[in-house]
Every structure is written in C-alpha cells, then in structure tokens.
Amino acid sequence: MHITDWIIAGSAVVTLLVTAVVAYIYWRLLQETRRQVGEAHAQTAESREQTRLAVEAQTENQRQTRLAVEAQYDRYRPLLYPSGNIPLGKDDGRRVIDWSRGPWGVELQNAGAGIAVVICGVFFGQKPAQEEKILSPRYTVWRERPLHPDEPVRTARLEIGKTMLHGDTEIKGYTLYAPPAPSLMEMQQDGKPYVVARLTLTYRDIFGRKHASISDYHDLYGWQPVVFLSDISDDLEDLDRRILRYAPASESDILTLDLGRLIDEL
Numbered sequence: 351m352h353i354t355d356w357i358i359a360g361s362a363v364v365t366l367l368v369t370a371v372v373a374y375i376y377w378r379l380l381q382e383t384r385r386q387v388g389e390a391h392a393q394t395a396e397s398r399e400q401t402r403l404a405v406e407a408q409t410e411n412q413r414q415t416r417l418a419v420e421a422q423y424d425r426y427r428p429l430l431y432p433s434g435n436i437p438l439g440k441d442d443g444r445r446v447i448d449w450s451r452g453p454w455g456v457e458l459q460n461a462g463a464g465i466a467v468v469i470c471g472v473f474f475g476q477k478p479a480q481e482e483k484i485l486s487p488r489y490t491v492w493r494e495r496p497l498h499p500d501e502p503v504r505t506a507r508l509e510i511g512k513t514m515l516h517g518d519t520e521i522k523g524y525t526l527y528a529p530p531a532p533s534l535m536e537m538q539q540d541g542k543p544y545v546v547a548r549l550t551l552t553y554r555d556i557f558g559r560k561h562a563s564i565s566d567y568h569d570l571y572g573w574q575p576v577v578f579l580s581d582i583s584d585d586l587e588d589l590d591r592r593i594l595r596y597a598p599a600s601e602s603d604i605l606t607l608d609l610g611r612l613i614d615e616l
Contacts, residue, residue, distance in 0.1 A: 423557060426464030427580065430551050430563045432573050433457040433503065436473075438546070444531070445569050447475045447547055449487045455505035456549065460497045466553040466561075469494035470586040473508055473549045474517045477527035486517045486527075493587075497553075514593040515586065521562050522579050526550050528566060544569040548576070552585035560585040 434457035439448035456473070460466055473489035490512035497504060517527035528548035536542040545566045552562045562579040584592075 423555070423559060423581075424463070426556050427462050428460050428464045428466035428497070428499070428553055428555055428561065429462030429578060430458055430460055430466055430469070430497065430553055431575060432549050432551070432565050433459060434505075435572075436547060436567055444544070445546055447487075449510065453507055453509045454489070456491070456508055457503045458494070458497060458506050458551075459503045460499045460501065462499055464555050465496050465498050466555070467496045468585070468587065469497060469506075469551065469553045471506070471508075471549055471551040472513060472515055472526055472586060473547055474526045475528055475547050476545065477517060477525065477530045479530065485514065488513070488515070488517070488526075513586070513590045515590055516593075519589055521550065521552070521564075521582060521584070521589075524550070524562075524564050524577060524579075543571075543574075549573075550586065552582070552587070554585070560588075 434455075436456070437448040437451035437454050438445050439450075440446065456471075458469075469491070470493060471491040474486065475488075478486065487510065489508035489510055491506045491508050492512055494506050515526060517525060519526050526548065528545045531544060532540075532542035537544060543566075546569055547567045548564065549567070550562065550564050552560060554560050559580070560582045562577075562582050562585070564576040564579070565573050566576050568574050
C-alpha cells in the first residue's frame with residue numbers, strides 16, 4: 351500500500367474521530383442544556399407555587415382580620431325598627447296614607463347592641479303608576495337624637511316634606527317608595543301583600559359606619575321588616591345633600607321642589 355494511501359486513510363480516520371468527538375461534545379452540551387432548562391422550569395414552578403401559597407396565606411390573613419374587625423363592629427351595631435300605627439284613610443275601599451293629618455309620631459326601638467346616631471328617616475307611599483312632575487308627599491324625621499339599645503320605645507316626630515328626596519332614590523337597590531299596589535289576582539294567586547307605605551331609616555354607629563333599616567307597613571299585618579343593611583356608602587343625609595347641591599336653579603324648576611323644605615332652608 352502506497353504511503354499516500356496510508357495518509358489518506360489516516361486523515362479519514364482522524365476526521366471521523368474528530369467528528370465523533372464533536373458530536374459527543376454537542377450531545378453532552380445539549381443534555382446539559384436540557385437539564386438546566388428542566389431545573390429552571392422546576393424552579394419557576396416551585397416559585398409560582400410558593401407565590402400562590404403566599405398569596406393564599408395573605409388572603410386568608412386579610413379575611414381573618416376582616417372577620418375580626420367586622421365582629422368588633424357587630425358588637426356595637428345598632429338595629430332600628432318601627433312599630434305602632436300610621437295615619438290611614440280609605441280610597442276606593444283600600445287603605446291609604448292620610449297626608450292631611452300633619453305631623454305624627456312613629457315608634458322607634460333599637461334592637462341592636464350599639465348606640466345609633468345621626469338617625470334620619472323618610473316615609474313614602476306606594477310608587478305612583480305615572481311619573482309625577484313634583485316631589486311626592488312624604489313624612490320625614492331628621493337627625494333624631496341618639497337612640498341607645500337599652501332605651502325604651504321612643505316616639506319620633508314625622509313631619510311632611512323637609513327633604514328633597516325623590517321616591518325613586520335607591521339604597522343598595524331598595525327604593526324609598528313602597529311597592530306599587532298589586533292587582534287582586536296577584537294578591538290572591540301570588541300572595542303579594544298590599545303595602546301601604548315604606549319607612550327607610552339610616553343611622554350611624556360609634557365607628558361612623560352607616561346602616562339602613564327598611565320596613566313596609568302592610569295593610570293586614572302592620573310593620574314588616576324588608577331588609578337591614580350594614581356599612582352602606584351613602585345615608586339619607588348624604589343623598590339629600592347631593593340633591594341640594596345639584597338642585598335646579600331656574601324659577602320654573604324651583605316651583606317643583608318641596609316648598610316646606612325651601613322655607614326651612616331660608
């Protein structure tokens with residue numbers, strides 16, 4: 351075999367060996383890269399899991415703190431409700447509010463555990479079938495003195511007018527109006543009650559939180575609780591002030607406002 355052939359054969363062998371070494375090195379680098387990527391993914395997953403657990407722990411701590419604070423608040427939460435009769439008349443055989451009676455007294459009692467302050471209330475009849483151009487008649491008790499839980503039933507004076515609140519005003523979805531009168535079929539088949547009037551009371555606790563008690567006066571059963579709302583954003587005083595702030599200023603519009611309240615404001 352000629353020396354040249356040996357040289358060519360040796361070069362081929364060297365090339366083959368170099369190629370094999372390079373392939374092996376590349377394979378090892380690839381394996382190492384995959385291992386590092388896998389470890390990175392595992393670390394990322396572990397970090398995400400730790401973050402999730404930390405967020406859950408923080409959320410649970412916040413929930414426990416909120417429950418503890420709410421429990422502290424509830425220890426001093428007032429709960430007002432009305433009792434007694436209301437001025438009634440009759441219209442087409444049905445009992446309705448007698449708006450001609452003038453001021454009258456509603457009995458209030460605090461069944462809660464804390465004192466109620468800044469007590470305001472509005473007493474509306476049923477929502478009219480047609481929209482009214484002037485404010486609907488209503489009785490109002492405004493900034494009644496604080497009511498303690500152990501205080502006996504108190505009679506609060508309700509006066510006609512005194513606020514600019516409209517019956518469609520809502521507190522957490524509940525209107526100041528009483529529900530519209532049901533038809534005879536609705537009363538007989540669906541059991542809908544005939545509600546004569548609605549009294550909405552708002553008040554504050556010693557922490558400044560605002561609450562509401564809404565009660566309806568049923569034709570047959572008298573006062574019935576609708577809902578007790580805690581920690582509301584706006585009480586009746588807030589809502590009334592907002593209306594006053596944006597009340598229309600033109601002469602024709604002012605004529606539609608409650609004259610009694612305008613006189614009081616003067």
